[in-house]
Amino acid sequence: MITIRPLAANDCLTELTALLHVSYASLAAQGWNFTAVDQSVEVTRQRLAEAQGFVAEVDGRLVGTVAVRGPKPAGEAYIADPPPALYTTPGTAILSQLAVHPDCRGQGVGEQLMDAAEGWALGQGFSKLALDTAEPAVALRRRYQRRGYVATGRVQWQGKTYASVLMCKPLQRE
Known part of the structure; x- marks a missing residue:
């Protein structure tokens, strides 16, 4: 049984960071140096500072995570870069x-985490949800497209081995 819940103050960020590393290892093997491939616990903490994190558990074991937050102030760095305009747009x-642990892929964990993030964003009054992913990561892009995300631009993050596609989805009450 998969349980999706908000990240709690007592959740271990070392464990969460290790989950990110193992979940992103297959992307690193393709030559894509996503931040989550090898980020430190401190970077995990920073990326969650203004976000609502969610985790997926199976029998008390952390098997997935996602973070969602409101728009960034125009002057705030996004990792090491200024944020693209999409990420500073009100609403x-x-x-x-x-991230989903490789042992748990294909079981709907990612979809449930996306549902939680989208539901949170809608509940907070946001009208759109944006993300970015590696342009060459065709399977990831298709996954997001199936959920209604549309490519809206490109960005080249400093130090990344790939260009990223910016994607956005309008949020609607059902």
């Missing part, structure tokens, strides 16, 4: 750090 929430 736009930002999704990041979606």
